[in-house]
Amino acid sequence: MKNTITLRKIDIYQIFFAVNLVISFLINPYYPKTDFFRAYDFRDLWIYVLSFSVIIIFDASFKRAVTNKKLITWGVFISMFLAFFLMIGPSFTETGEIEYVRNQLFKSMLMFVSYSISLWYFILVLYDLVDNYLLKREATNVSNRLISRYVALMRKKPFITTFVTLLVIYLPFALAVYPADFMGDVDDQLAQGFNLSSYNHYGLDYASFKLDNHHPVIHTLFVTYCVKFGKMLFNSYSAGIFIYAALQCIFMIFCFSYVAGIFVEKKASDIQLLFVPVYAVLGNHFLRYMFLTSKDVIYAGFLLIFISELFYMISENKLRKMFFVSVLGSLAFRKDAVYLIIIVLTFMLAANIYSRKKIMFILVLVLSVHIIWNNIFLPAMGVHSGSKREIFSVPFQMTARYVRDCGNEVTEEERAAIDAVLEYDNLAKVYDPIHSSPVKNTYREDSTKADLINYFKVFTTMFFKHPEVYMYSLFQFKLNMLYPARFSQAIYSYENSATIMNEANELLSELEFDFGYPDSKVLKIWRKVASVLERNWSALPFVRVLNSAATYVWTTLLLAIYIIIKKNKEAFCMITPALVVLLLCIAGPRSSIHYRYYFPLVVTLPFMIIYVFDMIKEKVEHVSINS
Numbered sequence: 001m002k003n004t005i006t007l008r009k010i011d012i013y014q015i016f017f018a019v020n021l022v023i024s025f026l027i028n029p030y031y032p033k034t035d036f037f038r039a040y041d042f043r044d045l046w047i048y049v050l051s052f053s054v055i056i057i058f059d060a061s062f063k064r065a066v067t068n069k070k071l072i073t074w075g076v077f078i079s080m081f082l083a084f085f086l087m088i089g090p091s092f093t094e095t096g097e098i099e100y101v102r103n104q105l106f107k108s109m110l111m112f113v114s115y116s117i118s119l120w121y122f123i124l125v126l127y128d129l130v131d132n133y134l135l136k137r138e139a140t141n142v143s144n145r146l147i148s149r150y151v152a153l154m155r156k157k158p159f160i161t162t163f164v165t166l167l168v169i170y171l172p173f174a175l176a177v178y179p180a181d182f183m184g185d186v187d188d189q190l191a192q193g194f195n196l197s198s199y200n201h202y203g204l205d206y207a208s209f210k211l212d213n214h215h216p217v218i219h220t221l222f223v224t225y226c227v228k229f230g231k232m233l234f235n236s237y238s239a240g241i242f243i244y245a246a247l248q249c250i251f252m253i254f255c256f257s258y259v260a261g262i263f264v265e266k267k268a269s270d271i272q273l274l275f276v277p278v279y280a281v282l283g284n285h286f287l288r289y290m291f292l293t294s295k296d297v298i299y300a301g302f303l304l305i306f307i308s309e310l311f312y313m314i315s316e317n318k319l320r321k322m323f324f325v326s327v328l329g330s331l332a333f334r335k336d337a338v339y340l341i342i343i344v345l346t347f348m349l350a351a352n353i354y355s356r357k358k359i360m361f362i363l364v365l366v367l368s369v370h371i372i373w374n375n376i377f378l379p380a381m382g383v384h385s386g387s388k389r390e391i392f393s394v395p396f397q398m399t400a401r402y403v404r405d406c407g408n409e410v411t412e413e414e415r416a417a418i419d420a421v422l423e424y425d426n427l428a429k430v431y432d433p434i435h436s437s438p439v440k441n442t443y444r445e446d447s448t449k450a451d452l453i454n455y456f457k458v459f460t461t462m463f464f465k466h467p468e469v470y471m472y473s474l475f476q477f478k479l480n481m482l483y484p485a486r487f488s489q490a491i492y493s494y495e496n497s498a499t500i501m502n503e504a505n506e507l508l509s510e511l512e513f514d515f516g517y518p519d520s521k522v523l524k525i526w527r528k529v530a531s532v533l534e535r536n537w538s539a540l541p542f543v544r545v546l547n548s549a550a551t552y553v554w555t556t557l558l559l560a561i562y563i564i565i566k567k568n569k570e571a572f573c574m575i576t577p578a579l580v581v582l583l584l585c586i587a588g589p590r591s592s593i594h595y596r597y598y599f600p601l602v603v604t605l606p607f608m609i610i611y612v613f614d615m616i617k618e619k620v621e622h623v624s625i626n627s
Contacts, residue, residue, distance in 0.1 A: 014052075014056065017055050017118075018054075019051075020114055021054070022051050024114045027111055028107075029091075029107075030090055036107060061124075061129055062121060065125060065128040066124065072124070074565055075127075079116045079117075080112075080116045082115075083116040085479070085483045087101065088479075088483075089483030092472075092479050093479070093485070096476050123558065127562055133613075134616055142270045142271065147270075147274070151270045151274060154260060158260040158263070158264040159258065159261045162257040163257040165277050166253045166257070166277060166280055166281065167253055170249055170253065170290060173288075173291070174246065176523070176527045176530040176531075177288065177494075177527075178238075178523070179238040179515065180242060180293050181289075181291045181292040181492050181497050182496075182504070182515070183293055183497075183596070185215060186241075186500070186504065187500065187504035189219070189220040190227060190504065192212065192224075193220050193227075194511060196210065196510065196511070198510065211381075211383045213374065213385050213386045214386040214387060217383060218333060219295040219298065219332075223293065227240035227241055227243075229243060230242065230243050236514060237513045237514050237515060238514055238515050238516060241515065244293065245291040245293065248290065248291070248298060249291055252280075252290050252297065252298075252300075253280075254301075255302075256277065256280040256304075258305060259304060259305075260273065265312075266315070266614070284538065284547060284595075285538070286603075287534065288492065288534060289599060292596075296334075296599045297599065299337065299600055300602075301329075302337075303340075303577065303603070304604050305322060305329075306327065307608055308611075309326055310577075311574060311611040313354060314615070315615065324365075327341055327366060335386070336584050338366065339580060339584065340580040340581065341366050343580050344580070345362060347572075347573055347576055353569060387445060388443070389443035390589055392440070393587075393589035394474065394477070394586075395456070396422060397431075397433075397439055398459070398470045398474065399422065400422075400431040400439045401431060401433070401470075402466065406465070406466055406469060413458075414462065417457070418455060420444065421447045421451050421452060426442050427442060433473070433477060434476065434593060435590070436477070436589045478585075480548070484548050485550070486547050494527055498517060501516055502515075502516075549593075552598055553582060556578045559575055559609060560572070560579060563612060571612045571615040571616050574612050577604065578604070578605055578608055581601045582601070585597055
């Protein structure tokens with residue numbers, strides 16, 4: 001009799017979760033499309049089959065997970081948090097505010113509850129599956145003869161094997177993008193590097209040359225001298241920018257190959273070892289970004305070495321030279337890298353991870369290099385600091401939206417305070433909810449510290465008048481970090497790259513720049529083929545999910561909470577760089593539709609996950625042995 005009751009209870013909750021999952025699939029979030037559920041027909045039968053199948057397949061995992069009270073509590077918290085953004089996402093996407101939620105409150109609440117329950121179920125199942133994976137002692141090795149021989153070669157010579165493999169695979173794509181994959185910043189950097197007489201970035205009176213620290217000076221000079229070298233050797237600026245793209249690609253190959261060496265040292269499984277070259281080739285848009293003229297690519301390489309050396313330092317209790325190389329490289333190629341490094345080191349100090357004396361030494365070194373380079377050396381060389389407009393993008397966006405929506409309530413005093421910092425009359429006209437450049441470009445470079453103080457006093461006052469305006473501004477600006485949507489600016493297409501080349505040639509016309517794709521039929525055909533291959537690969541369902549900022553944000557948050565549940569401070573230290581990158585993306589000038597700003601996280605997050613799992617697994621095995 002007891003068994004019958006138990007089976008009946010199981011049947012009831014399985015049906016409940018399956019029906020709830022169906023509702024999550026079919027409910028229509030849009031308004032005024034008034035259909036409560038999406039239009040569906042017999043072809044949507046797979047939704048019902050899939051929902052019930054999933055609940056049955058993962059039933060054992062769910063039953064194990066619900067015995068953990070801490071897991072239940074954290075699961076409720078994170079599922080409700082994520083469900084909230086799934087609920088408001090369609091409304092902000094369509095209207096820029098919560099109009100859909102307000103106009104269909106019952107349906108919105110049903111969406112929120114349904115999403116919360118479905119997410120809670122799958123989060124618990126996911127954590128249980130991870131637990132089971134980490135409890136397994138056997139290594140995941142390959143049985144295929146050809147692949148096992150390649151793995152054996154990787155174990156014998158990990159760096160050379162990975163380096164040659166990636167070089168051979170990348171080479172055809174280097175021909176497709178020749179001379180390079182251009183993005184919008186490179187023309188400004190070259191105008192600065194070549195000290196173009198007609199160029200003026202901020203409308204300032206420059207001294208001897210026109211370098212400023214808006215883009216990292218090291219990267220600007222690196223691009224410039226590669227181009228000059230190409231002009232000197234081959235009488236071609238295109239050859240010069242190709243030298244830059246080739247060196248950047250070789251550097252990234254070096255980084256992946258170096259990580260392969262660490263994997264071998266740590267006795268990684270065959271699958272983990274193979275993951276390094278496979279991910280370097282098949283990672284989302286990697287074959288194009290290796291040749292993109294952007295500081296974010298080189299920074300991603302240094303960050304990959306940084307987290308790998310951090311893992312080695314914590315797990316082996318050894319500090320190696322490459323850790324310092326990764327720190328200095330990160331500082332050189334990304335200005336906000338200093339915050340990431342300082343936060344990681346500070347956490348290590350607070351959590352008493354590794355030698356406190358050595359961590360203090362590194363912390364002092366980082367601060368000293370940062371201060372001397374930015375506050376002493378660059379000013380002494382006549383290099384202008386970057387504009388303050390970059391760090392105030394979020395509040396400037398909020399102010400512009402307030403002026404647009406509540407301009408009739410702005411007093412003359414408030415208007416004057418804003419106008420001293422931003423061009424008040426243009427704010428409402430140029431405001432773009434998902435792009436801060438139009439607003440931040442109204443920033444007055446001659447505004448004083450006192451002007452900024454007065455501005456932020458007014459900013460605070462207006463917040464208390466209409467906090468919802470600021471909230472709407474932030475949500476619409478950064479919504480896609482938590483609401484799944486495709487990066488609208490992910491690939492710099494060949495057509496887009498050609499356009500930017502022409503813009504660069506026009507800006508640098510006094511130097512007769514000649515950027516452009518070669519007029520070769522063979523290369524044109526290959527470029528089209530490569531473009532089709534890249535587009536089709538990105539369109540595959542399991543790859544397409546990687547083309548959203550939310551994928552990386554959700555993964556980072558779920559991993560961070562899993563580490564908190566496990567109370568593993570070393571593992572949390574490993575995920576800290578990802579959390580800092582996300583915080584910088586929130587504070588940064590771009591919305592979450594720009595893939596380039598997430599590229600360092602895209603490159604490093606899978607490796608962080610591997611390192612975190614290794615640390616947790618090692619602790620589990622240690623506890624098991626001691627017990």
